[in-house]
Amino acid sequence: MTHTMRIVAMQKEQIGDLNKTNEPFLLFGRLVPTFHDDVWSFTEELFEMPSETKFPDDRIDCEAYISQPDKIIYLAYADDICIGQIRLVKQWNKYCYVENLAVCQAYRQSGIGRQLFRKAEAWAKERGLLGITLEAQDDNLAACRFYQKMGMALGGVDTMRHAFNLNIDKALFWYLKF
Missing domain, CATH: 3.40.630.30 (Gcn5-related N-acetyltransferase (GNAT))
Structure with missing residues (x-):
């Protein structure tokens, strides 16, 4: 079964999806x-x-990332299920800072993280960041x-x-x- 994959800038109606990507991961070294x-x-x-850990859920003002020139959250979807996110901010030093990058366990090692990272690169380059x-x-x-x-x-x-x-x-x- 193939999924329709898409990466979109988070909108107000998608705020509830942000922490769906916060799943446990393995610490092996x-x-x-x-x-x-x-x-x-x-x-x-x-x-x-090895042990398993999980970051705490994000408690941020998501609306502050919507339609802003210097920050954004991209969400990755397989069909209508949120499977990944990357949160970006333009820093004072003209770098794009990745605040968070997360992919759901079932989709790790499938290229979703790479696609989100490439989206971050494009966003940073569009803004003339270094x-x-x-x-x-x-x-x-x-x-x-x-x-x-x-x-x-x-x-x-x-x-x-x-x-x-x-x-x-x-x-x-x-x-x-x-």
């Missing part, structure tokens, strides 16, 4: 960054015991691998950003320059 001669590199460390940036946690190895596949480079590490969360050691900042 971490990215271990090193900084040497002004260049970031990294290795991977796989966990002996590239895309985002934060991923070091223990979300699947996300880190995905961002690498999308051509992003590790541009910085913050060891204090998630000091309150014993599970997250480092916040990793990824960049794609156009």
Whole structure:
């Protein structure tokens, strides 16, 4: 059975779909960054015991993203079911910041994340932005691998950003320059 796939800018009547993409994901390893001669590199460390986690539901003013020049939420649909989202904001440094990228479990590894990311690239380029940036946690190895596949480079590490969360050691900042 084939699905009709579409990606649309979120409208008021779709606000209820935003958190439908917030499903559990597997933490199976971490990215271990090193900084040497002004260049970031990294290795991977796989966990002996993978675990599942889930981000809390977003509690944002969704209407503030509708029909705005400097922010947008794109939703991906298979037929009429919301299966993915990407939330974008134009930053002060002329980068497009990805606030969130999520795909429902049943649709992961199917190209939906790639399509959403390409939509973000097009949105950023239409606005004359310099590239895309985002934060991923070091223990979300699947996300880190995905961002690498999308051509992003590790541009910085913050060891204090998630000091309150014993599970997250480092916040990793990824960049794609156009």
